[in-house]
Amino acid sequence: MIPLIVKRILFAVLLAAGTSLAAAAPVFEDSMAQRTLACSACHGKEGRAGPDGYYPRIAGKPAGYLYNQLLNFRDGRRHYGLMTRLVDPLSQAYLLEIAQYFAALDLPYVQPHATAASPALLQQGQSLTLQGDPQRGIPACALCHGPALTGVQPNTPGLIGLPRDYIASQLGAWRTGQRRAHAPDCMADVARRLAPDEITAVATWLSQQVPGANSHPAASLPKPPEIACGSASLPAGRQAP
Numbered sequence: 001m002i003p004l005i006v007k008r009i010l011f012a013v014l015l016a017a018g019t020s021l022a023a024a025a026p027v028f029e030d031s032m033a034q035r036t037l038a039c040s041a042c043h044g045k046e047g048r049a050g051p052d053g054y055y056p057r058i059a060g061k062p063a064g065y066l067y068n069q070l071l072n073f074r075d076g077r078r079h080y081g082l083m084t085r086l087v088d089p090l091s092q093a094y095l096l097e098i099a100q101y102f103a104a105l106d107l108p109y110v111q112p113h114a115t116a117a118s119p120a121l122l123q124q125g126q127s128l129t130l131q132g133d134p135q136r137g138i139p140a141c142a143l144c145h146g147p148a149l150t151g152v153q154p155n156t157p158g159l160i161g162l163p164r165d166y167i168a169s170q171l172g173a174w175r176t177g178q179r180r181a182h183a184p185d186c187m188a189d190v191a192r193r194l195a196p197d198e199i200t201a202v203a204t205w206l207s208q209q210v211p212g213a214n215s216h217p218a219a220s221l222p223k224p225p226e227i228a229c230g231s232a233s234l235p236a237g238r239q240a241p
Contacts, residue, residue, distance in 0.1 A: 032097065032098070032101040033101075036098060036101060036102070038086060039058070039086075039098070039102075042055045042082075043055050043056070043057070043058050044057070046059055046105055046107055047059035047102045047105060048107055048110065049110065049161065049162075049163065053113075053163040053164070053165045053166070054163060054165050054166050054169070055166070056162050056163065056166045057109075057161045057162065058102045059102055059105040059107045060102075060103065060105055060106060060107065060158075060215070060216065060217075061102065061103060061151065061157050061158065061217075062103060062151055062152070062153050062154050062155060062156065062157065062217045063096070063099045063100045063102075063103035063104075063154065064099075064153070064154035064155035064231065065099075065151070065154075065155050065156060065157045066098070066099035066102055066103060067095060067096050067099035068155060068181070068182075068231050070087050070090075070095040070098065070099060071092070071095065072179075072180075072181065073087055074087045074088055074090075074095075077179070077180040077181060077182075078173075078179050078180075079178055079179070106216075109160070109161045109210065109211055109215060110161070111210065112207055112208050112209070112210065113207075115164070115204060115207070115208055117204045121200070121201050121204060121205075122201070122204065122205050122208070124198065124201040124205075125201035125202045125203070125204055125205025125206065126205050128140075128141075128194075128198060128201065128202050129141045129142065129149070129159075129202055129205060129206060130142050133193075136193055137193060138190060138193045138194065139190065139225070139226050139227060141159060141202070141206075143221075143225055143226060144156055144186075144221070144225045144227070144229070145157070145158065145159050146158070146217065146218040146221065147218070147222065148160070148211070148212060148214070148218070149206070149209065150211055150214070150215055150216060150217055150218065151217035151218070152217055152218045152219075152220065152221055153217050153218070153219055153220070155229075155231045156217070156229075158211075158215075158217060159206050159209075160206070160209050160210070160211045160215065161211065161215075162206065162207065163207055164203045164204050164206075164207035165203075167202070167203035167206055167207060168199055168200060168203035171191045171194065171199045171202070171203065172191075172196075172199060174187045174188045174190075174191035174192075175188075175191040175192050175194070175199070181229070181230055181231070182230030182231055183230045184227075184228050184229060184230050185229075185230060186227045186228065186229035186230075187229070189227070190227075
């Protein structure tokens, strides 16, 4: 039999351990920051971008754009099983709340990784991004994504601060039909006009750009874009900021 004194010591140790664990246990905070930890697990702390060069920055993107993409994953216009499973049980109103939360985050951008790309490749990417190729019907990215390439409210994302691999993979997905949007699907049309080496050039040049003093999405474009792009309508009574 265990002596009484030993029992008392064991009880005291267990009581102290239980108290310590209870004190160390995290307190659940019922906030959107807490509820979106599943997002930051891939997209990086506060949606700043994942460390692997693929998961994009979502912090500060226009709410309308983020909302559209959540719907696209849910409805099969974009294909990534993990995202689909995360958003499938959520209502459209709640998806908009998630989009608005990340859109409101005003966080600094990380410095891009240095590239070994040739000057000729970077020049090609810069030319296509800022000037396009009118003879082939390829508009400049800046005509829709804003002169500073930081996006335009409410539905057009910024291209600054995105990893090269992510940009290239998404252009490739549009080119092959793996990624789609609401009609008219303007990005699919543009991507199909780009050759694979041009996609690499655009993605590489964009990934090297650093936003200026104002990294926020523009309120509007200087003039209407040359092409029309489709987007989802918001839930009744809701507006994207």
